[in-house]
Amino acid sequence: MTDNTRAMLPVDLGNGPFAVTTRGLAKRFGSVRALNGLDLQVPEGAAYVLVGPNGAGKSTLIRTLMGLVRYQAGTVDVQGCDPAGGGAEVRAGIGYVPEGHRFGYAWMTVGRCLEHQAVYHPSWDKRYARELSTRYGIDPARKCHTLSKGESRRVQLVAALAHRPPILLLDEPTDGLDHVVRDETLSILSEHLADSPTTVLISTHRVYEVEPLVDHVGVLSEGRLLGQLPRDELHGRLLRYWADVPEGWSGPGDPGGRVVRRSGAARAIEWTVWGDRDTVTRGLSEAGAAVREVAPLSVDEAAVALLSAREAS
Template sequence: MSFPTLPTRLDGAELAIRTHAVTRRYARGSVALDGLDLQVPAGAVYVLVGPNGAGKSTTLKVLLDLVRADAGTATVLGLDTALQPATVRAQIGYVPEVVDTAYGWLTVRGLLKHHAAFFHAWDWEYADALCKRLGLRMDERFRALSKGGARSVALVTALAHRPPVLLLDEPTDGLDPLAREQLSEILIEHMADAPTTILWSTHHVHEAERMADHVGVLRNGRLLLQAHVDDVRRGLRRYRAEVPEGWAGAPGLNGDVLVRAGAGREITWTVWGDERQVAERLSASGATVRDAGRLSLEDAALALLRAGEAA
């Protein structure tokens, strides 16, 4: 099956984060990133989607210069991450996938003081308000916190200096449903108070969907798609159709079908393309289109990833 031509560039937008041809290889030749061209518009919430091992965490670590690319360049707010790593990190709030417990003997207050020493713009009033809202006790040892509590502390350390860029790596991991909803509310309020660009890495797309402006779908270190969410919703549809006995398909659509399902006289195809043109081609092939439904962002990402496996 051929793979459809999907948008992978956001030309024309002012970019807060950009990578060009970034490649990163690990031991035994495994490739984490394969010529990655990531483009995150300033002020956007960009959701980077992909399964475990797709290269999402490596991408964020390259932007922080915690991992060096073997080839290519990365910039944050116009600063080269490899040439000016300390300056870049000062502009970023980071919630890692795995929260470091190396300072587990410190209290929550002590850990916040440790982080505050690295950021001149640290806002203690804001940090205290966030801790109260998240139910954090300042005198509790960090190592005694639950997974969700530790992640809440990481969120405070990421936000308290009001950085212009946030890198969130599976930020809801370990949070209960109420805390996940609270996270979204805090981020929305934070962005309303201070201009912020968010790069949100996740494989739970539904948790970021209501905030997302742009989406990138990453698999095996390569972007399958990079676009505004409105373009994805317009461009991807799930068509249900009845077909005649012995139907031979719709040859004109072969390159645009991401997922084929159904059996017998009823098919369900997920297709990238203009809805009117797709429906016309299906009808011209003898199919009777019953429905052309929009996909949620999560279903769209799953369809793209499934097509990537088959391509």
């Protein structure tokens, strides 16, 4: 059984259907526990963002879902298959942008490399590949080894999207891209989701960029999830409360929710609480606090609050 007692927020998304799940997934590199009993649940058709500090296990998790990492314990299910067994078959149904920027064979042209990709993906959409390449300003005659980091990323995105896979695994998809191309990529992803039924798992440090695009959030720390829930639930129930309080105020006995973070000055508190808005507001008010404002946290702020609460505990 997996130990989820350390999670601050809900981590169970219920009965699915899920496109991707892991159960008690564990992976060690020597003495380092990269994944530590991870229960990932990515609902069918969801756009899921994976947030967490460096070394939290995000890339290891994505590589495991691709069948590129041999895990030691637990189970992995990607559209009904274990990628460790049916590697190539599973990978054919996934659009993958890896953490690294190496694309194709150095001596090949970009055009040749993309044609090469098409062989592995029967659903390759030539017209769409051309359209994306044009939008990204990709020159098919370029040799792969001459591509810059950002150019390489654009080609990787074309390769991941052009076969309209049922699953997209995007590891820092906008890494290395300039502002304009990053923005264009978000627009391309929005259109892609409108045109093709897709389940997307995105790992990124630029959470604010993808926040409007995603509907599920997972916060990963030390190889396990601190929270995994719909974005709207996060915005609706993890709230910051600003209140004026009397001198020496010690807080309510029962705040009506789970206090994730306490900060603020002596007579003006700023608490981050997981719970029902009205219940928490009542709890604070009955204890003598005058609640001035209640506001949701961005996914970024929520992740920081959870991660710092984790360190404090």
